[in-house]
Amino acid sequence: MTDERRKIMRVLSGETLTPPPLWLMRQxxxxxxxxxxxxxxxxxxxxxxYSPEHAxxxxxxxxxxxxxDAAILFSDILVIPDALKRNVRFTEGHGPEMDPIDKxxxxxxxxxxxLTYLEPVMETVxxxxxDLPQETTLLxxxxxxxxxxxxxxxxxGTPDQAPARLFAYRYPKAFEHLLMLLADIxxxxxxxxxxxxxxxVQIFDSWAGVLGEKEFEAFAIKPxxxxxxxxxxxxxxxxxxxFAKGAGYLLKTYRQKTGADAIGLDWxxxxxxxxxxxxxxxxxxxxxxxxxxxxxxxxxxxxxxxLQQLGNGPLIFNLGHGITPQADPANxxxxxxxxxxxxx
Numbered sequence: 602m603t604d605e606r607r608k609i610m611r612v613l614s615g616e617t618l619t620p621p622p623l624w625l626m627r628q629x630x631x632x633x634x635x636x637x638x639x640x641x642x643x644x645x646x647x648x649x650x651y652s653p654e655h656a657x658x659x660x661x662x663x664x665x666x667x668x669x670d671a672a673i674l675f676s677d678i679l680v681i682p683d684a685l686k687r688n689v690r691f692t693e694g695h696g697p698e699m700d701p702i703d704k705x706x707x708x709x710x711x712x713x714x715x716l717t718y719l720e721p722v723m724e725t726v727x728x729x730x731x732d733l734p735q736e737t738t739l740l741x742x743x744x745x746x747x748x749x750x751x752x753x754x755x756x757x758g759t760p761d762q763a764p765a766r767l768f769a770y771r772y773p774k775a776f777e778h779l780l781m782l783l784a785d786i787x788x789x790x791x792x793x794x795x796x797x798x799x800x801x802v803q804i805f806d807s808w809a810g811v812l813g814e815k816e817f818e819a820f821a822i823k824p825x826x827x828x829x830x831x832x833x834x835x836x837x838x839x840x841x842x843x844f845a846k847g848a849g850y851l852l853k854t855y856r857q858k859t860g861a862d863a864i865g866l867d868w869x870x871x872x873x874x875x876x877x878x879x880x881x882x883x884x885x886x887x888x889x890x891x892x893x894x895x896x897x898x899x900x901x902x903x904x905x906x907x908l909q910q911l912g913n914g915p916l917i918f919n920l921g922h923g924i925t926p927q928a929d930p931a932n933x934x935x936x937x938x939x940x941x942x943x944x945x
Contacts, residue, residue, distance in 0.1 A: 609671045609738040610800055612883050612915050613840040613862050620941050621908070621916040622670035624740070625933070627923030628663040629675050632930060635662045646691040647683065650676045653724040660729055664737060666930070667937045671738040671917075672729060674794065676722055678744025678805055681786060682753050684718040685710055701756030701764075704775040712786050716793050723797040730798030738801060741794030745806035745845075746783035746824035753779070762811045769820065777819075784824040788831035792839075795832075801840035803865070804828065807922075810847015810867075817851045822858045829860040842885055846922060850874075856881055868921030872910035883915035888936075890920050896932040904939050 608622035630636055639659050643649035650656060660675040679697050683689035687699040702710075716723075730739050747765075755764035769776040791802045809821045825843055832839050844865030845855055856864050856878070866875055866886035878884055892903040907918065918940050924933070 607670075607736060607738040607800060609740075609917055610840065612917050613801055613842070615882065615915055617913065617915050619912065621912060621918045622738075623918035623937065623940050624669040624671035624673065624738075625663075625920050625924050625936075626673075628667075628669060628673065629659045630924060631926035632924055632928040632933070633662055633666070634930075646677070647680075647689065650680060651721040653721055653728055656722075656725040657728045657732060660725070661732060664733065667933060669737070669937070671740050672733055673740040673742060673803070674722070674726055674729065674799065676725070676742070678742075678749060678807075679752060680719060680722065681715070681743065681749055681783065681790065684715045685712070685786075687753060696758050697752060698757045699752065702753045702779075704772050707775050707779045707782075710779075710782060712782060715786055716789060719790065719793075723793055726794050726797035726799055739799050740842075741791060741797075741799035741802040743787045743790055743802070743804060745804050745809070745821065745843075746780040746787060746828075747812070747820040748806050748808045749783055749787075750776070750779050750820075751808050762808050766811065766816070769816070780820060780824045781827065784827045785831070788828040791828070791832055791841075792835055795836050795839055801842065801862075802832075803842040803844060804861075806843070806845040806848075808847075809845035809851075810849070812848075812851075814851065817845075817848065818858075821845055821848070821851075822855065825861075826859045833860065842917075844885070852878060863915075863917065865919070866921065870921070872906060875911055876914070879911060879914040879916070883917065884911060885917040885919045887919070887921040890922055890925050890928070893920070893924060893928045893932050893936060896929060896935065900932060900936060901939060904936060908940070 636659050639655055643655040656675045660672050664672050679689050689699045691697050751762040751765040754768045806821055829841050840862045842863045843859050843861035846867045863883035863885055868887050868889035870887055888903050892900045
């Protein structure tokens with residue numbers, strides 16, 4: 602089947618579909634008992650990411666359960682610093698950790714051999730395209746350079762990414778070098794995913810919301826625009842979703858400045874503003890993940906508001922960030938049923 606029949610690809614080309622297609626960020630994850638079983642078999646989290654057999658299985662689990670319109674490759678944004686030999690590890694209860702990088706370390710980074718190192722991910726993509734239902738869009742992804750850089754600088758996640766912000770102010774040339782290097786590597790990585798069978802890709806800038814106006818332009822827009830230009834120069838058919846979480850009003854020009862085909866919206870984006878953004882092209886989002894935990898009327902009202910406000914334009918229904926481990930799988934089923942019950 603050509604991707605023209607895949608609903609999400611149609612929306613990414615500007616169509617309005619009723620009901621809108623849907624998928625959920627982190628839809629393969631700890632809220633599903635079958636995921637936890639596979640995770641236990643795989644060993645470490647990175648072993649799960651680099652095992653095509655296990656990564657394919659957990660990617661397919663939510664598709665089997667809910668029939669989402671897209672499957673997103675199971676991997677992690679930190680496979681790039683892992684491929685750059687930053688000693689990435691995931692510790693239970695502590696989240697991701699790696700060796701923090703300094704100015705000297707940035708200049709010593711060697712981008713050679715990255716795609717060879719990440720070949721297991723490409724094998725996962727190839728198997729997924731073979732095993733997925735033909736009507737299901739396959740999404741690849743990576744982290745945006747700013748978000749990946751925040752982990753590389755601090756060596757772990759922080760509440761406001763102060764270490765990366767401070768580093769950027771103190772060593773602007775070294776920080777720009779890191780962002781542009783990550784942009785080049787990440788663009789190559791996404792092109793490889795597209796070549797392996799991904800229909801479209803998403804760039805996750807999970808920490809864009811901590812940036813001021815000038816910093817957002819330099820750290821969030823500039824490297825992502827470089828990535829998208831590079832991807833589209835090589836693969837003109839490529840479709841790219843860019844998700845700058847917490848960017849608020851700065852989203853007003855984000856699509857135009859980055860060249861993204863669609864923009865993801867977190868749950869804090871007012872729906873009236875989302876409607877304005879939708880006039881320029883497809884939007885994706887933006888249900889509060891806590892409504893999926895709460896269920897019942899809170900879930901129904903949140904879904905209905907989004908469908909009422911954004912359902913008459915190009916929309917991919919999604920959460921405003923990843924689904925949480927506390928979400929009840931039954932609430933996810935109710936979400937799918939309510940979204941798909943929407944008719945003109």
